[in-house]
Amino acid sequence: MAAGVATPLKARLAAAALVAPLLLFLLGVFVLPIGAFLFRAVQESDVAPVLPRTVAALSAWDGAAPPGEAAFAALVEDLREARARDQQSGGGEVARASARLNADLPGFRSLLPMTARRVAAPFEGEARAAVLAISEEWGAIAPWAAIRRAGGPVSDFNLLAVLDLKRDATGGLGTAPPDEAIFRAILWRTLWMGVLATAICLAIGYPLAWLIATAPPRAVPWLMAGVLLPFWTSLIVRTAAWMVLLQREGVVNAALGALRLVEEPLPLLFNRGAVLLAMVHILLPFMVLPIYASLKSLDWRLPRAAVSLGASPARAFRRVTLPLSLPGVGAGCLLVFIQALGFYVTPALLGGANDQMLPYFVAFYASRTVNWGMAAALSCLILAAVAVILAVYGRLVGFSRMRPA
Amino acid sequence: MTAQKQGMNRMAEPLVRFEGVRKAYGAAASGYAVQRLDLDVEKGELLTLLGPSGSGKTTTLMLLAGFEMPSEGRILLGGRDIARLPPHKRGIGVVFQSYALFPHMSVAENVAFSLEVRGVPKPERARRVERALSMVRLETFGERRPAQLSGGQQQRIALARAMVFEPPIVLLDEPLGALDKALREEMQYEIRSLHQRLGLTMMYVTHDQQEALTLSDRIAVFEGGRIRQLAPPRRLYEQPENAFVAGFVGENNRLPGTVRSHPEGEGRDRAIRVMLDGGTEVLARPVDAGAPGSRCVVAVRPERVAVAAILASEMGEDALSARLAEVIFQGDHVRLRLSLGDGAEVVAKRPVGGGMMPEPGTLVSVAWDPAHAHAFAAGG
Numbered sequence A: 001m002a003a004g005v006a007t008p009l010k011a012r013l014a015a016a017a018l019v020a021p022l023l024l025f026l027l028g029v030f031v032l033p034i035g036a037f038l039f040r041a042v043q044e045s046d047v048a049p050v051l052p053r054t055v056a057a058l059s060a061w062d063g064a065a066p067p068g069e070a071a072f073a074a075l076v077e078d079l080r081e082a083r084a085r086d087q088q089s090g091g092g093e094v095a096r097a098s099a100r101l102n103a104d105l106p107g108f109r110s111l112l113p114m115t116a117r118r119v120a121a122p123f124e125g126e127a128r129a130a131v132l133a134i135s136e137e138w139g140a141i142a143p144w145a146a147i148r149r150a151g152g153p154v155s156d157f158n159l160l161a162v163l164d165l166k167r168d169a170t171g172g173l174g175t176a177p178p179d180e181a182i183f184r185a186i187l188w189r190t191l192w193m194g195v196l197a198t199a200i201c202l203a204i205g206y207p208l209a210w211l212i213a214t215a216p217p218r219a220v221p222w223l224m225a226g227v228l229l230p231f232w233t234s235l236i237v238r239t240a241a242w243m244v245l246l247q248r249e250g251v252v253n254a255a256l257g258a259l260r261l262v263e264e265p266l267p268l269l270f271n272r273g274a275v276l277l278a279m280v281h282i283l284l285p286f287m288v289l290p291i292y293a294s295l296k297s298l299d300w301r302l303p304r305a306a307v308s309l310g311a312s313p314a315r316a317f318r319r320v321t322l323p324l325s326l327p328g329v330g331a332g333c334l335l336v337f338i339q340a341l342g343f344y345v346t347p348a349l350l351g352g353a354n355d356q357m358l359p360y361f362v363a364f365y366a367s368r369t370v371n372w373g374m375a376a377a378l379s380c381l382i383l384a385a386v387a388v389i390l391a392v393y394g395r396l397v398g399f400s401r402m403r404p405a
Numbered sequence B: 001m002t003a004q005k006q007g008m009n010r011m012a013e014p015l016v017r018f019e020g021v022r023k024a025y026g027a028a029a030s031g032y033a034v035q036r037l038d039l040d041v042e043k044g045e046l047l048t049l050l051g052p053s054g055s056g057k058t059t060t061l062m063l064l065a066g067f068e069m070p071s072e073g074r075i076l077l078g079g080r081d082i083a084r085l086p087p088h089k090r091g092i093g094v095v096f097q098s099y100a101l102f103p104h105m106s107v108a109e110n111v112a113f114s115l116e117v118r119g120v121p122k123p124e125r126a127r128r129v130e131r132a133l134s135m136v137r138l139e140t141f142g143e144r145r146p147a148q149l150s151g152g153q154q155q156r157i158a159l160a161r162a163m164v165f166e167p168p169i170v171l172l173d174e175p176l177g178a179l180d181k182a183l184r185e186e187m188q189y190e191i192r193s194l195h196q197r198l199g200l201t202m203m204y205v206t207h208d209q210q211e212a213l214t215l216s217d218r219i220a221v222f223e224g225g226r227i228r229q230l231a232p233p234r235r236l237y238e239q240p241e242n243a244f245v246a247g248f249v250g251e252n253n254r255l256p257g258t259v260r261s262h263p264e265g266e267g268r269d270r271a272i273r274v275m276l277d278g279g280t281e282v283l284a285r286p287v288d289a290g291a292p293g294s295r296c297v298v299a300v301r302p303e304r305v306a307v308a309a310i311l312a313s314e315m316g317e318d319a320l321s322a323r324l325a326e327v328i329f330q331g332d333h334v335r336l337r338l339s340l341g342d343g344a345e346v347v348a349k350r351p352v353g354g355g356m357m358p359e360p361g362t363l364v365s366v367a368w369d370p371a372h373a374h375a376f377a378a379g380g
């Protein structure tokens, strides 16, 4: 009896042991790096090492009025040490801290290095008076609030920033100033372009899937190859091909000109139409294949039964075929929409300044300004959008229905 | 053909008439699924199309329902040529193979579909759905989904759905094919009783000869896209017109031989002499057997084979002698396997308790009434 129980357990352990390397691999190359990257959205490590005493002095501050002498003295001492370390190692500690603070409060990029330079010289009397003599700005609440917000070890600064929100000195939530409040508009634009791309893919993909599902068996491989063709060339190549086609001296304009249909070359490139065109071209197979699968698995007697009961072919389609192919439509829309949210190369190459989507800004922060915090926070935003969409879909439709009937 | 029945109905127009209908899928060179079909369906009858798989039964139904177009010939419904009528305007009820119930609708919505399409107002719709469901004894199942029903229940819903809009004719394509044997028999009686109670005209497709014999007013036996015989069940069984029908409907002993004489006698007594390959000469009713000297097959039903535990020479001139090879008990009857001298075998059926049973291995004699032995041309 005991053996009977032990054997399956042992077998299960053995199976688990076989799968374990794969799990570890996934954890190592997938979960850990992405998790570490996303953690940067909330991590604050630029300011605290540079201004440890100041951050400590501000921890008890209420933020209602400028802080007292203790904070000024701490700042002076911190800056002197940081500057000394910078000079010794040639490192840019002060620069890094001021870059982070400048993201919160513009002006910090010059204020902090200048203050550091000037307090390096010995002075008599209160630190407060000396610092205020360097710059009046230290007399306000704002710079101190910025230092406390960046004091870490974690903060919601970046996450709030990508939602166009900001905390004030007392910790209350407010909207970001208009010149920083660009991300909501970009989020809506990203979602809207995803919706448009999905809608166009659906409008083209459903009839196409229908055509393939009802085509004579001999024609199916050819039609399928036509749909899958985009898969066989790289995304960059396809996008570049569109550039060749659409540019001012491109194939389309040349053809239109040769046919004397247009006088001037049309501005076909660097606009939203060009971006959507290429996105649909790339995403179409992801719409066609699930819909084809659900149409193919549909019992062809069902629409026939509807027609035999008196429904016109159009009505039979609406009442029977369409509802039964909805799982495929749902899966296709989900696939296309989620992928559309992640488009970077295509808008970057074919779009104008107003056609860039969230991933463009992820790349912008990651590679141009090396602001990992913002890049990670924007990535979190995309991830959250996908999670919300999946949750809504799961709630409304349910994932078990995604399998074609 | 069915001179009797057609004579009876000469005055009344048939409900459905196939006139010289042929059907080829794709190029005619690749063969006809329906070779040549002339068939009348009378109002109120249950006509069964019986035949092996691929013999064109479904194609015939689909031609009438309008899902396939005839390559040649005309199809009349109530005297009207329906060639140009699209299927949804024909108003013919169809029960499809494997039911084809709409999985995303409730049972009541399935049944109501044809009424909804026809714009029947809601209260009347509900009344008629309820009546149709009670007709198939499933009145309490309206709210369920088809997937929540058993096979037999789904079958009955498919029937109710095909009848609720009172079509002039209901077509059923192997409706019981997916059910187990006991359920199939129960459903056969149910369909038969619905047909009789409502006076429905039905065209029923099956490959199960037992089912065809149980249900039908008339049976059309299909082979290779042709009707080989059209007759009421009893006639079909007792007077098959060719070897194919004799072999396909019911069980038969087939004994090869050579024709020895021209027909003699009249009517029921008309008979020819056949020399069986075993060397015995027997009398048989000629069906399509050829002239003396040609090869033929004598077909005898097992229940028509008499077995006696005496020597053949004592029994009469047409008796064959055989050795009883095996006795198989089958519940309601007993099968006797008898080997004739030349290696040929004959099976006989006997009711249980039908007298004393000889032991296997004993020599017995075998005989039959020549009226129940049919001589067909060999290879037919």
Ligand SMILES: Nc1ncnc2c1ncn2[C@@H]1O[C@H](COP(=O)(O)OP(=O)(O)O)[C@@H](O)[C@H]1O
Pocket (backbone or CB within 6 Å): B025, B033, B051, B052, B053, B054, B055, B056, B057, B058, B059, B060
């Ligand atoms: N849609 C079709 N396309 C091509 N050939 C078909 C089609 N449907 C049936 N056939 C052929 O026609 C013949 C008759 O088929 P069918 O009417 O379905 O026979 P049954 O119902 O008696 O089994 C078969 O040889 C079958 O292969």
Ligand SMILES: [Mg+2]
Pocket (backbone or CB within 6 Å): B054, B057, B058, B059
């Ligand atoms: Mg069939």
